[in-house]
Amino acid sequence: MKIAVGAVLLGTLLASTAMAQTPLKLGFVTTLTGPNAAIGQDMRDAVELALDHAGRKLGGRPITVIYEDDEQKPDIGQQKGQKLIGADKVDVIAGVIWSNVLLAMAKPILENGTFLISANAGPSQLAGAQCNPNFFSTSWNNDQTPMAMGEVLNRRGVKKVQLVTGNYAAGRDMAAGLKLTFKGEVAGEDYTRWPDQLDFSAELAKIRSTKPDAVWIFYPGAHGAQFLTQYSQAGLMGQIPLYNSFTVDAITLPLQKDLALGVLGTQSWVWDLPNEANKKFVADFRQRHNRYPSYYAAQSYDAVALLDGALKQTGGNTANKDALRAALRKADFKSVRGDFKFNNNQFPIQNFYLQETVKDAAGNFTVRTLETVYTAHQDPHHDKCPMKW
Amino acid sequence: MILALEQILNGAQLGLMLFLLAAGLTLVFGIMNLVNLAHGSLYMMGAYFAVTLIDWTGSFVLGALLALPAVLLLGIAVEVICLRRLYARSHLDQLLATFGLLLFFNDLVLVIWGKAGRTIALPGWLRTSVEILPGVPYSAYRLLVIAAGLVVALGLWFTISRTRIGMRIRAGASDREITGALGIDVASLFSLVFGVGAMLAGLAGILNAPILTVQSGMGERILVIALVVTVLGGIGSVRGAFVAALSIGLLDTLARAFLPDLLKVVLPASAAQTAGAAAGSMIIYLLMVITLAVRPQGLFPVRAR
Numbered sequence: 093m094k095i096a097v098g099a100v101l102l103g104t105l106l107a108s109t110a111m112a113q114t115p116l117k118l119g120f121v122t123t124l125t126g127p128n129a130a131i132g133q134d135m136r137d138a139v140e141l142a143l144d145h146a147g148r149k150l151g152g153r154p155i156t157v158i159y160e161d162d163e164q165k166p167d168i169g170q171q172k173g174q175k176l177i178g179a180d181k182v183d184v185i186a187g188v189i190w191s192n193v194l195l196a197m198a199k200p201i202l203e204n205g206t207f208l209i210s211a212n213a214g215p216s217q218l219a220g221a222q223c224n225p226n227f228f229s230t231s232w233n234n235d236q237t238p239m240a241m242g243e244v245l246n247r248r249g250v251k252k253v254q255l256v257t258g259n260y261a262a263g264r265d266m267a268a269g270l271k272l273t274f275k276g277e278v279a280g281e282d283y284t285r286w287p288d289q290l291d292f293s294a295e296l297a298k299i300r301s302t303k304p305d306a307v308w309i310f311y312p313g314a315h316g317a318q319f320l321t322q323y324s325q326a327g328l329m330g331q332i333p334l335y336n337s338f339t340v341d342a343i344t345l346p347l348q349k350d351l352a353l354g355v356l357g358t359q360s361w362v363w364d365l366p367n368e369a370n371k372k373f374v375a376d377f378r379q380r381h382n383r384y385p386s387y388y389a390a391q392s393y394d395a396v397a398l399l400d401g402a403l404k405q406t407g408g409n410t411a412n413k414d415a416l417r418a419a420l421r422k423a424d425f426k427s428v429r430g431d432f433k434f435n436n437n438q439f440p441i442q443n444f445y446l447q448e449t450v451k452d453a454a455g456n457f458t459v460r461t462l463e464t465v466y467t468a469h470q471d472p473h474h475d476k477c478p479m480k481w
Numbered sequence: 482m483i484l485a486l487e488q489i490l491n492g493a494q495l496g497l498m499l500f501l502l503a504a505g506l507t508l509v510f511g512i513m514n515l516v517n518l519a520h521g522s523l524y525m526m527g528a529y530f531a532v533t534l535i536d537w538t539g540s541f542v543l544g545a546l547l548a549l550p551a552v553l554l555l556g557i558a559v560e561v562i563c564l565r566r567l568y569a570r571s572h573l574d575q576l577l578a579t580f581g582l583l584l585f586f587n588d589l590v591l592v593i594w595g596k597a598g599r600t601i602a603l604p605g606w607l608r609t610s611v612e613i614l615p616g617v618p619y620s621a622y623r624l625l626v627i628a629a630g631l632v633v634a635l636g637l638w639f640t641i642s643r644t645r646i647g648m649r650i651r652a653g654a655s656d657r658e659i660t661g662a663l664g665i666d667v668a669s670l671f672s673l674v675f676g677v678g679a680m681l682a683g684l685a686g687i688l689n690a691p692i693l694t695v696q697s698g699m700g701e702r703i704l705v706i707a708l709v710v711t712v713l714g715g716i717g718s719v720r721g722a723f724v725a726a727l728s729i730g731l732l733d734t735l736a737r738a739f740l741p742d743l744l745k746v747v748l749p750a751s752a753a754q755t756a757g758a759a760a761g762s763m764i765i766y767l768l769m770v771i772t773l774a775v776r777p778q779g780l781f782p783v784r785a786r
Contacts, residue, residue: 125587127696129596259758283758284737288702290693293491293623294738300618301484314598317694321600325620325692327610347600347694 496730505678511717556679
């Protein structure tokens, strides 16, 4: 009897060791070619740094990361998602910069029962009625960051604002977010062809003719540099104050340089946030790559850290999805944002800060935190999500 | 009214840029019967050459002027090394090979110039705006681009319709085999035409560089519209390319500027925004579909096929 029990115990032990030793497979989807390859590179660098900080093991289990390039195209993103769940049989998929790409990818992945952690895109659909028990976000819902911007515009006495952004899922969410909180008049809204329209001459001429108090833009990645250049060439810089969401960041500042001075933005993470996890992340990232990490990098770092925290609770087990989900929901990890907590729709409840562009001691352009706009902010779609836990 | 004038200038500027790209594309397609997807790469290379040469010389004008012969040479090299072998092949082979070139150049610039993209800073005298009418400022640089585009269009028209080399090019466009049989060195004519087409694409890239960001893949987005221009104008026709490019430039800009407001008359405001943005991006393709339905050979067909 004793021998039998011993054999069973030994067997379980062996089984669990074997389990723990099979490498965990993480699929990471981002944009690695084309004009926005620099964003994908930043995210990849952050994932590698997070893995090094975790000792190349998540929850004690070795890990293989399969990076896939979505080329910033929804159809390619969907194909890569299918490949990761079909051929590679990954345990978890993370990453994804663009909301339109995420919306195209999400359904087959989530229907397959695979966990999907967005490290950037936060379309309102997935935060609201289409929220999913296997979908988590370590970024934000699209509406939130511009909601904070609308609040800033109110506080600064802006009465009339013109909105210009790309005509795609995130652009529409962002503009809706700003309009949700901004109390003044919206002088006009322009949605430009995304992503192939790079010349904003028609939109800039309209701004000159409507004469708003302020202009708000959302142009992530390469478009942001172009908009600022053309805004300045049109003679509008310094004439009409420019406010942004996700347009001035560590990726675009090397191109925008002094054009971004005075262009205020809001963000849920800024590199100078004074918590220990963030200090370590920023210092090691800068030492390794000799540049500031972007918010895309910070959110990717958090995605890996979140997974590490959850797998520590399950002992590296991913087979029991309910246990892994419960562990992910606890968000038991040190976020670079400081306190980190999930809402019922599995999007973070978090602070939003106002940031401005400055020049650091070495003459590089970067951003710094000016003030806290929102504390523990919840996205406006969470009550449409039927999930309760 | 003032807004309309400004938008017409914007449209003309876009149209002239498209013309610079489409002129080379249509000549190469018309004369050599070659579909060149890598034409956008030459546009991109022009911009990257300008980045480096402006860095080296420290002068915007000098760097931009030096970049032109650089793209010309690159164009001739590409023709001699690679494309020459493709003239006799089917269009599918040509598409595959030139698509390969496009991928090659996109990765080449990532290796040489890095992933982040580059910008070109304009000198102070071009960064200002000029009053074209009292109270109507317009970007000095965009005016320069319009002027440069018009000068090149005029020069191209003169060369093609009034000079001996132009006559040979026209002859080549109408019938390649007879032209060759008449003792004209078709091979070097092709190299020259391809080189000049490359240089014009490069010029468009150089002129657009300070407005846009110089980055890998910048050629593809504009190439699609340049292909529409080529088809619309009639393959092989420089005059057709000019008319089509200006029409598309103006139509695209004016639709972006005024369509949402026009639709507000008949639709609620939010629906007008959505429909306006969607229709604005479709309108040039609609124009192409309608033109092709009515005149399948384009506006100014070179010859009956």
